[in-house]
Amino acid sequence: xxxxxxxxxxxxxxxxxxxxxxxxxxxxxxxxxxxxxxxxxxxxxxxxxxxxxxxxxxxxxxxxxxxxxxxxxxxxxxxxxxxxxxxxxxxxxxxxxxxxxxxxxxxxxxxxxxxxxxxxxxxxxxxxxxxxxxxxxxxxxxxxxxxxxxxxxxxxxxxxxxxxxxxxxxxxxxxxxxxxxxxxxxxxxxxxxxxxxxxxxxxxxxxxxxxxxxxxxxxxxxxxxxxxxxxxxxxxxxxxxxxxxxxxxxxxxxxxxxxxxxxxxxxxxxxxxxxxxxxxxxx
Amino acid sequence: xxxxxxxxxxxxxxxxxxxxxxxxxxxxxxxxxxxxxxxxxxxxxxxxxxxxxxxxxxxxxxxxxxxxxxxxxxxxxxxxxxxxxxxxxxxxxxxxxxxxxxxxxxxxxxxxxxxx
Numbered sequence: 001x002x003x004x005x006x007x008x009x010x011x012x013x014x015x016x017x018x019x020x021x022x023x024x025x026x027x028x029x030x031x032x033x034x035x036x037x038x039x040x041x042x043x044x045x046x047x048x049x050x051x052x053x054x055x056x057x058x059x060x061x062x063x064x065x066x067x068x069x070x071x072x073x074x075x076x077x078x079x080x081x082x083x084x085x086x087x088x089x090x091x092x093x094x095x096x097x098x099x100x101x102x103x104x105x106x107x108x109x110x111x112x113x114x115x116x117x118x119x120x121x122x123x124x125x126x127x128x129x130x131x132x133x134x135x136x137x138x139x140x141x142x143x144x145x146x147x148x149x150x151x152x153x154x155x156x157x158x159x160x161x162x163x164x165x166x167x168x169x170x171x172x173x174x175x176x177x178x179x180x181x182x183x184x185x186x187x188x189x190x191x192x193x194x195x196x197x198x199x200x201x202x203x204x205x206x207x208x209x210x211x212x213x214x215x216x217x218x219x220x221x222x223x224x225x226x227x228x229x230x231x232x233x234x235x236x237x238x239x240x241x242x243x244x245x246x247x248x249x250x251x252x253x254x255x256x257x258x259x260x261x262x263x264x265x266x267x268x269x270x271x272x273x274x275x276x277x278x279x280x281x282x283x
Numbered sequence: 284x285x286x287x288x289x290x291x292x293x294x295x296x297x298x299x300x301x302x303x304x305x306x307x308x309x310x311x312x313x314x315x316x317x318x319x320x321x322x323x324x325x326x327x328x329x330x331x332x333x334x335x336x337x338x339x340x341x342x343x344x345x346x347x348x349x350x351x352x353x354x355x356x357x358x359x360x361x362x363x364x365x366x367x368x369x370x371x372x373x374x375x376x377x378x379x380x381x382x383x384x385x386x387x388x389x390x391x392x393x394x395x396x397x398x399x
Contacts, residue, residue, distance in 0.1 A: 222340070230338055
C-alpha cells in the first residue's frame with residue numbers, strides 16, 4: 001500500500017516538474033523558433049509522424065478520380081509551374097531563394113509522389129499543413145485543378161530535368177487555360193463556410209475579429225459588431241449586397257483604400273458577409 | 284495580453300507619432316469637446332457616457348489604428364487633418380465637418396491618442 005502511494009507521488013512530482021519545465025520553455029522564450037535553428041531529430045521525427053498520420057486519417061475517405069487522361073496531367077503541368085515550383089522546385093530546378101530558407105524545408109515532390117498516395121497528396125494541396133508554409137489551395141484552385149496537379153505529379157518522377165523543361169513542347173496547352181470562368185454564388189450565405197473562408201484570406205492579419213485566433217490587429221477597423229454599423233467603407237450603407245461587393249472589390253467603392261482585393265469568389269464573399277453579420281459587438 | 288510583450292519596453296519600429304507632435308494641446312479640453320460637439324451622437328468613447336451609437340467606429344483604439352479614412356496613415360498631424368475636413372480625406376465618408384478650429388482639433392487628437 002505504502003509503496004503504491006510512493007509510486008503515485010513520484011509520478012505526480014514528475015508530471016508537475018515536466019509541466020513546469022514546459023511552461024518555462026514557453027514563458028521565458030527558451031524554445032528556438034528561428035527557421036535557421038533546426039528541430040532536434042526526435043522532435044522532427046515526432047512532428048513528421050504526427051503529420052503523416054493526420055493526413056492519412058483525414059484523406060481516408062477521398063475517392064480518387066481517373067488520373068491518366070493526358071489532358072489532366074497537361075493542365076496540371078501549367079498549374080504546377082505557376083504555383084508549386086517556386087517553393088518545391090522540380091527536376092533540375094531549385095526552389096526560389098526565399099523558399100530555401102523555409103523550415104520545414106518544402107518537400108521535393110518527386111519523393112512525395114513516390115511516398116504518398118493520390119488521396120493524401122490531394123488532401124495536402126487542398127487543406128495545407130499548419131506551421132509548415134504549405135498553404136491551403138482550396139480557395140485558390142478548384143477541385144478539378146487540384147486533381148490535375150496530382151495527375152501531373154504522377155508523371156513527375158518519370159521525367160528527367162530535360163524532359164521536365166520541355167514537357168509542354170509535345171503537350172501544347174489549350175488556350176484559355178488560365179482564364180478561369182467566374183463562378184457565381186449559388187446559395188444563401190453560410191456563416192460556417194464564411195468563417196473558414198475568412199481565415200483563408202488572411203482577414204485576421206489586419207482586423208480584430210471576435211472568436212478568430214490571432215485576429216487582434218488594428219490595420220483595418222475592428223469587425224466586432226459590424227452588423228450594427230450603419231456604414232461600411234466610411235459611408236456606404238451597410239447591406240449584405242454592398243458588403244459582398246465591398247469584399248470583392250474594395251477599390252471600386254473607395255479608390256485608394258488600404259483594403260486589398262483578395263480574389264474572393266462570389267460565394268466566398270457572400271459566406272464571409274454572412275459570418276461577419278454574426279459577430280458580437282465586443283471582442 | 285501577449286507573453287512576448289511582458290516586461291518589454293522597447294519601442295515599436297514605427298511608433299504612432301512623436302511626443303513633440305501635438306505639444307501644448309490640451310487633452311482634457313479635447314475630452315470635453317467630444318461631448319460638446321456632438322461626437323458622441325455617432326461614436327462611443329470609453330470614458331464618456333453617451334448613447335452607445337454605432338454610426339461611426341468606437342474611438343477606444345485610435346492610437347493603434349493604422350489608417351484614417353481607410354488610407355491616410357494615422358499620425359497626430361494626419362488625425363488633426365482628418366478631424367478638420369474628413370471628406371477631403373475620404374470623399375465617401377459619412378463623417379461631417381464639425382467646424383472645429385485647428386486648436387480644438389489638436390486638443391481632440393491629443394485626447395484620442397491618449398496624450399496626457
